[in-house]
Amino acid sequence: MSRMRRLLVMGSTACLALLSGCSSSPPAEQVANFGRTLRGLGDASRLTPAEWTAYQADQRYLHGLARPDVRVRLNLADPAQYRFALARLKLAGKTPENSPYLFEAMEARHRDHLAQGLAPGLLSPEAPGLAESAGRKEMHAIEAANAGETTKEVNDGLGVSTSTFPGGTYYTYTDTNYTDSTGHPLSQLAWAEEFDKGTNLTVPTNANLGLTGLGRYRVSSYKVEDSVEGFKDSYIYSEFGSPPGTTSTRPGLSAITVQAPVDTVLNDNLISVCLNRTWTQDCDYDLTGTPQAIKLPLKGQLSLTTAHLFDQAKINQFKADLTAGMVTYDVGHLKLILTNAGGGCDVTDGNLIEARMSQFWDRATLSADQKTFSWDLTGAYAAFFDDECRQVQDEVKLTLKIVLPIVASAGGAVYQSSVTLSNDRSVPRPDYTFKKITVTNSCLAAGTEIELAEGKVAPVESLKAGDRVSNPHQPTLTVMDTAIGVETVPMVRIRSESGRSLLMTEMHPIQVLARGMVQARALKTGDVVMTKTGPSKLVAVSREPYAGKVYNVKVGSDAEKLALAADQTVVYANGFVVGDGQIQQKYESVAMTKQNENVLATLPAKWHRDYQLAGKRK
Numbered sequence: 001m002s003r004m005r006r007l008l009v010m011g012s013t014a015c016l017a018l019l020s021g022c023s024s025s026p027p028a029e030q031v032a033n034f035g036r037t038l039r040g041l042g043d044a045s046r047l048t049p050a051e052w053t054a055y056q057a058d059q060r061y062l063h064g065l066a067r068p069d070v071r072v073r074l075n076l077a078d079p080a081q082y083r084f085a086l087a088r089l090k091l092a093g094k095t096p097e098n099s100p101y102l103f104e105a106m107e108a109r110h111r112d113h114l115a116q117g118l119a120p121g122l123l124s125p126e127a128p129g130l131a132e133s134a135g136r137k138e139m140h141a142i143e144a145a146n147a148g149e150t151t152k153e154v155n156d157g158l159g160v161s162t163s164t165f166p167g168g169t170y171y172t173y174t175d176t177n178y179t180d181s182t183g184h185p186l187s188q189l190a191w192a193e194e195f196d197k198g199t200n201l202t203v204p205t206n207a208n209l210g211l212t213g214l215g216r217y218r219v220s221s222y223k224v225e226d227s228v229e230g231f232k233d234s235y236i237y238s239e240f241g242s243p244p245g246t247t248s249t250r251p252g253l254s255a256i257t258v259q260a261p262v263d264t265v266l267n268d269n270l271i272s273v274c275l276n277r278t279w280t281q282d283c284d285y286d287l288t289g290t291p292q293a294i295k296l297p298l299k300g301q302l303s304l305t306t307a308h309l310f311d312q313a314k315i316n317q318f319k320a321d322l323t324a325g326m327v328t329y330d331v332g333h334l335k336l337i338l339t340n341a342g343g344g345c346d347v348t349d350g351n352l353i354e355a356r357m358s359q360f361w362d363r364a365t366l367s368a369d370q371k372t373f374s375w376d377l378t379g380a381y382a383a384f385f386d387d388e389c390r391q392v393q394d395e396v397k398l399t400l401k402i403v404l405p406i407v408a409s410a411g412g413a414v415y416q417s418s419v420t421l422s423n424d425r426s427v428p429r430p431d432y433t434f435k436k437i438t439v440t441n442s443c444l445a446a447g448t449e450i451e452l453a454e455g456k457v458a459p460v461e462s463l464k465a466g467d468r469v470s471n472p473h474q475p476t477l478t479v480m481d482t483a484i485g486v487e488t489v490p491m492v493r494i495r496s497e498s499g500r501s502l503l504m505t506e507m508h509p510i511q512v513l514a515r516g517m518v519q520a521r522a523l524k525t526g527d528v529v530m531t532k533t534g535p536s537k538l539v540a541v542s543r544e545p546y547a548g549k550v551y552n553v554k555v556g557s558d559a560e561k562l563a564l565a566a567d568q569t570v571v572y573a574n575g576f577v578v579g580d581g582q583i584q585q586k587y588e589s590v591a592m593t594k595q596n597e598n599v600l601a602t603l604p605a606k607w608h609r610d611y612q613l614a615g616k617r618k
Helices: 003-008 012-018 049-065 079-091 100-115 312-324 581-593 605-614
Strands: 037-041 139-146 156-164 169-180 190-197 201-208 216-227 230-241 257-260 270-274 277-279 294-296 298-303 333-338 344-346 364-366 372-377 383-385 393-407 414-422 436-440 449-451 457-459 468-470 476-485 491-496 501-504 509-512 516-519 528-531 534-544 550-555 570-573 576-579
Touching: 049 079, 079 100, 079 216, 100 216, 100 230, 100 605, 139 216, 139 230, 139 333, 139 393, 139 414, 156 169, 156 216, 156 333, 169 201, 169 605, 190 201, 190 605, 312 364, 312 393, 372 393, 436 581, 449 468, 468 570, 491 528, 501 576, 509 581, 516 581, 550 570, 550 581, 576 581
Parallel strands: 270 436
Antiparallel strands: 037 190, 139 156, 156 201, 169 190, 169 216, 216 230, 230 414, 257 298, 277 476, 294 383, 298 372, 333 344, 333 393, 364 372, 393 414, 393 436, 449 457, 449 570, 468 476, 476 550, 491 501, 491 534, 509 516, 509 528, 509 576, 528 534, 528 576, 570 576
């Protein structure tokens, strides 16, 4: 009997500390917002002793084919890899009975790989270059993998995996497993599945390092996903701690200090990144002069609190190998994930095709005593992400995993750790949490007349913070912020039967009598919109290029907004009732995340049975 199986039949104390497999029934699976997302914990008792032994052997075999921190797709024509994938799903409670199409799709991929003649002992030919493609793309990564070096807990390990797909998926299953380097479990396997979503799925698990005598740890993640690109899987694992066969004292790390990106304006707990236009009062990072890329500054540092040193020689090797394009080991990652639209981008080196981390490591330094590690990607060296992530987003996820090579002393035992900086609030304990980051746009054409207090009007470009504007729900509201910029796509021109005309960006909201706030791009001839003098029908809706400046406002102090209902921070623009920047940001988010409450109405029929059965697992 294996060590794992022996532990499962030991006393209740050991069982509770390890896995819930000692109970007579599987653990209660927690339903979170069911309709789309289900989460749960694995149970080793779901595998027979023979299956557990095979699973452990197959995992060792797989790790002989794949490298740490290199994402691969499994070759399901290889009996060991196929057996491993099915065992991983079974650990999570997935069976052909409760997930019929999932297993049908796995079998179809198995048959396809056999038909392709894929030989055992190899990974899927789709594997090379998975992590190297540029642009907005599908991602599956180990976001955090540490032994609690930044906490005071003795046996507190953390593993987190993250997954995203451009435009979302029909179905995504992702798990996270924390073991020692032999595969001995140090946590329950944590898993999550999503139907008709898949834009940002994060799965954390906490480990008890006291369950092993080894100082080398592993966090792994398996994913299966069905989307417009078909049914695929991927696997990735990360190893850290002491090198195999050695013993190193776990180092201690200080809290991380971050100078960028931070909330530099208004102190509103929001990092606002402005694309084609800038908010005067609340634009923390202005990208109006960077028309195609997303650039973000990063600056910070942390120190060792124990008698260890950062490994200068290894860091120099990182830099040299990255410059030469020869990295075959983990150097960390820097990713920007579009949580609304799905997909993400890696940090890049200028216009190079492949995503790499030399941009980060070129700006990393050590203090003279090798106790403090710093990074400074600011000014001209700000982090550059692929162009396709330059999209308006109510929130983006920024995740930075920094691998830290450490030695016990000069020439002493080595140790590898990492820290994770993230603004994903579903990660239970990142080493540093960025504030919410938004990427915004909006606006009206220059010359648009905004009605002020007492019925006066002024061109939108002349407004400034502190001005008072008319509002149909309150006598007046205070202008809190203004924006100026450009628009790169044709704008929307509307004309009403009352003779009014307005030119605005396609995302700008306007009040439609029968539909509430509607983005300009969704307007059509015949819509009845609200104006200063009442409802008025649109007689023309057209697109036209615009080369001038565009402007916007945010209105309503905190006190004034207390007296307003939802969507009432509006202004009169050329007599039309239009939303301000706050309403516009809200509806941009709604447009990107809007999903039918009836999941079956949009989920492909092949997944309906799995979805219905998943809803019963409570």
